[in-house]
Amino acid sequence: MSGVFVSVGSMMPFDRLTRAMDEWAAANPHIPVEIQIGRGDYEPRHARWVRKLPLSDYQARVQACALFVAHCGMGSIISAIEAGKPILMLPRLATQGEHNTDHQLATARHVGTRPGLHVAADSDDLKARASALLADAAHDAAGAPAPISRFADPAFTARIRAFIES
Structure with a gap:
């Protein structure tokens, strides 16, 4: 793909995110954008x-x-x-009916300062940051996080197994 992949997750709709990135796709037709919209009401007109x-x-x-x-x-x-990919996040807001609590604001505060993990304050900031991060990607991989494995190091699990079995 090498463009932008957007996901609202699997639990709840997030039309504010979908609409913002569809607007961004309209303004950047040269960049492929695909949005996973879940059960959202808004259906993109400019992005797949x-x-x-x-x-x-x-x-x-x-x-x-x-x-x-x-x-x-x-x-x-x-x-x-x-995946070692930069992520740009927009927190869901309880005040907008996007979730039942504002725990994503706490998550954003906690992770938003780490390399490759970027947080937008609102829809306009999301669109501006998407453009900036993609421009940076052409020069330095957008500060992507170092990839990690989904599985523990085999030597670590072997030590745990040995401890349990002894």
């Missing part, structure tokens, strides 16, 4: 979209994109880190 993806397809899109854009969910954050 899909409601749901099997996990393997989702992971392949994260791996292939130049920039991953998502809500501030731990699944999205972990997916980005596993």
